[in-house]
Structures are given as structure tokens and as C-alpha cells.
Amino acid sequence: MAFTFTSDEIAALTQRAAQVAENSYSPYSHFRVGAAILLAADERQKGAIVAGTNVENASYRLTCCAEQSAIAAAVALYGPQIRIRAVAIVNLNHEACAPCGACRQTILEFATPETVVFFPNAAGETVSSTIAKMLPAAFNLQRE
Numbered sequence: 001m002a003f004t005f006t007s008d009e010i011a012a013l014t015q016r017a018a019q020v021a022e023n024s025y026s027p028y029s030h031f032r033v034g035a036a037i038l039l040a041a042d043e044r045q046k047g048a049i050v051a052g053t054n055v056e057n058a059s060y061r062l063t064c065c066a067e068q069s070a071i072a073a074a075v076a077l078y079g080p081q082i083r084i085r086a087v088a089i090v091n092l093n094h095e096a097c098a099p100c101g102a103c104r105q106t107i108l109e110f111a112t113p114e115t116v117v118f119f120p121n122a123a124g125e126t127v128s129s130t131i132a133k134m135l136p137a138a139f140n141l142q143r144e
């Protein structure tokens, strides 16, 4: 069973993602992406939202996606035990924008089986799926 969210909660998450996308460093692609992560509701994470944007580099492959930036910020702020309840991804280019494969693997690292991903489809609607559905047969290692 995936986590469920009210339309207000989804709007708050996508709004944070849209805000941070304004800070995108994307002089090469001009594709401005924002990602907002809703953390677990426990004592430490308190359902906080942490956002990140894409940061490109002249050496293109060093580009950091918005999702990865947001996750790095969340770990820095809340520690290595973070658990993601939901991620919202938006872009300011009005394009469909499902997370790339690398970002799916990065989200999965901190996900639960219920984690939901919200992203815009080709019609500009916010659609959702679970990370488990978006990355079947994922690579996993036992954590010590």
C-alpha cells in the first residue's frame, strides 16, 4: 500500500519544488528542475520538507539532478537515517519530467515500500507512482 496524500499536501510539496527550481543552475540545458522531499513523521524528521535543484557543470556528466541535490541536503540536515515518504518533481519548462534512472536508484536508497513520487506528465498534470513500481528489479546491497 502506498502512502496517501491530500491535494493540499501534494500542492505544498510541488510548490516547494517549483520555488527551488527558480534557483536552478542550468546554463547548458536551461531545463530548470526542482525536487521536494517529504520526510518521515518521526521525532527527528518531523515530516519536514527539504528541497533541491539541478546543478549543472561544464563537464556535463558531473551535473547533479534536483532529486540528488534534495536528498544530499536532507541527509546533511537530518542525518543518515532519513526516510522519504514522498518526492515531488517539477520543472519550469512545462515538460513531462519523470525522475531519471539514476535518481530513481538514489530515491530508493532512502525510500520505504510505500514511498510515492509525484511528477508532471506530458499533459502537464501531476501524476504519481510508487518508487517500487518505477524501479523494478532494483539493485540492493545488505546494509550493515
Ligand code: THU
Residues within 6 Å of the ligand: 026, 029, 031, 033, 053, 054, 055, 056, 063, 064, 065, 066, 067, 098, 099, 100, 103
Ligand atoms: N534533471 C534533473 O534534475 N532531474 C531528473 O530527473 C532529470 C534531469 C536535470 C539534469 C540536467 O540539469 C537537466 O535536467 C537536463 O537533463
